[in-house]
Amino acid sequence: MPTLIKNFFNNKISKQINEFFKSNIDVIVFFVILCIKLVSYGKSISPEYFDSSVIVPIIASLLLLFSFSFLLKNKKRIRYLFIIDTIVSILIIADLAYYRYYKDIITVSAVRDAKLLIGVKDAVADVIKINDFLYLADIVIFIPLFKMYYKKINVKVQSMIARTVVFLMIFTIGTVVDAKTFKKVSAEQPTLLTAMSNRIYLTKMIGNLNFHIVDAFNFTSTKIKNSKKLPESEEKQIKSYLESNNSVSNKFSGIGKGKNLIMIQVEALQGFAINKQIGGKEITPNLNKWVNKSMYFDNYFYQVAGGNTSDAEFMSLNSLYPAQSGAAYYTYGGNTLNALPKELGEKGYYTAALHGYNEGFWNRNVMYKTEDFNDFFGQSKYTDDENVGLGLSDKSFLNQSFDKLQQFKQPYFSFLITLSSHYPFNDVKGYENGMDTLDVGNYKNTLFGNYLEGIHYTDKQLGDFLDKLESSGIADNSIIVLYGDHFAIPKQNINDLYKFEGSNSTDDLAWYQYQKVPLLIHFPKDENKGINHVYAGQMDIYPTIANMFNIKNSYMFGKDIFNTSDRKVTFRNGSFTDGKVFYVSWTNTYYDIKTGSKINETPELKSAKEKSSKELEYSDELLNHNLLKSWTKK
Known part of the structure; x- marks a missing residue:
């Protein structure tokens, strides 16, 4: 039973x-x-x-x-x-x-x-x-x-x-x-x-x-x-942090007084291309020449996030971190900012942004007003006579921009953004116009090979533009700042770059070490030329220029490259480096840069990681609550 x-x-x-x-x-x-x-x-x-x-x-x-x-x-x-x-x-x-x-x-x-x-x-x-x-x-x-x-x-x-x-x-x-x-x-x-x-x-x-x-x-x-007001105690904490972040500047202080400032942001220009050859030819012969005539920074990192090119602009002009998500140029278009063009404008400078593409792309037509540029010369202000890749060719853009610069009232601040070397680098028209082609060998018709050809084209146009600044005498009364905006080679194509470099290491430290972009600062008469190995990032360019042009702005997260010994580059994803250690956030791993080996977290490294995270949080709070609006009024 x-x-x-x-x-x-x-x-x-x-x-x-x-x-x-x-x-x-x-x-x-x-x-x-x-x-x-x-x-x-x-x-x-x-x-x-x-x-x-x-x-x-x-x-x-x-x-x-x-x-x-x-x-x-x-x-x-x-x-x-x-x-x-x-x-x-x-x-x-x-x-x-x-x-x-x-x-x-x-x-x-x-x-x-x-x-x-x-x-x-x-x-x-x-x-x-x-x-x-x-x-x-x-x-x-x-x-x-x-x-x-x-x-x-x-x-x-x-x-x-x-x-x-x-x-x-x-x-x-x-x-x-x-x-x-x-x-x-x-x-x-x-x-x-x-x-x-x-x-x-x-x-x-x-x-x-x-x-x-x-x-x-x-x-x-x-x-x-x-939508609610930030507690006063938190606001004071952020303000105090920023005011203490400013270093005392002596070196090169005021060197730019009365001089023009010409900034050139180059699309997808990465550091590995500088002073390199392929097939017996230099990839960037013109930039190589100007690197030798300028102060060149070979450990300069891009720090962009979801806004890519616009993030590079935002950091370089404001020394504030990009948005946590999306593009700062959209999220914060209505904010009050102590931007570089605003501060130079208050010193009597004429300020203009120049770019040969749609004015509304990346919300530039709105953001440039927020940043107080006097004028924005976008696509409609140029003769659309030659296209390479996404829009107006760098050749035409820089030629027409040079003509505009000659008409600007001095002193002026001109901010130029190039375009032709835009991802995926599959359009390099213009070679047939008397320009030497670059034989990329086995990389032909690959993304990496297309990039080398594309950046070679842009290098030629930049070289012609810089040479005209010099021959016309404009360079004698100008400080020229040129830098790359962000990466060119995505991680899915990184093996071609490793192969080109002959790199045996393919870990996260190796990846980050290839995320450097060129920064060169050219002074009149080729003064102060040489290589500077200091670790820096796009957040640091505004404080550096502020020192050179006697701008007083207490609300910047970056630091003057020339006058700060405790260097640190923090990335939007929480990774950071001080030139000795590299912290990779997505694996929570620390690397010794000199040896390339992984190292254990120490109380000091943990504190540095937390400080980077706190700095990102402060920048978000400052922007989300538009704190500069009340601070600048006071």
């Missing part, structure tokens, strides 16, 4: 389990498929990025999403599952494309700036791969399969009570596991979930879906928080 009872209950339980799986086969299949997709996404970013421990938060986040499906039945449930699958798949594709270009994870703020992609269609096409669309293949396959399944199999719908119990169980499990994951992250890096300064590392810790949920929550809560 006991055996019969036991068999009865076993058969009943087995039948119930069987019915549960039959009733919920759609949920189970979609759950497994999305798990595979999200794990595949992690591996696609890079092998060293993916850590098997992220599978737990991936499952937890999916449990939360799928738990709601048990409250639905029949067509409503299957429709919900297809919607979830489609949204997550599109998100993965967007994340992959964004990572390939920016080496970061896409955010809500970045999505707001998606309209900028209209102007860079080639770049978008290059970072989205055909294989990416396999993430959508299951959606097409499952639609007819599930229709056939439900027609042939008599699926018993569970009661509302039973479905509610299942929902509560699964939702609770997902919530508890996620809560433990978030608690662990908060214990390791207390501000990471709120500041999101290191998005890749955060994604590695909590999974892709959880990251986007946290990002959406932070975006919304920040909007609400920023």
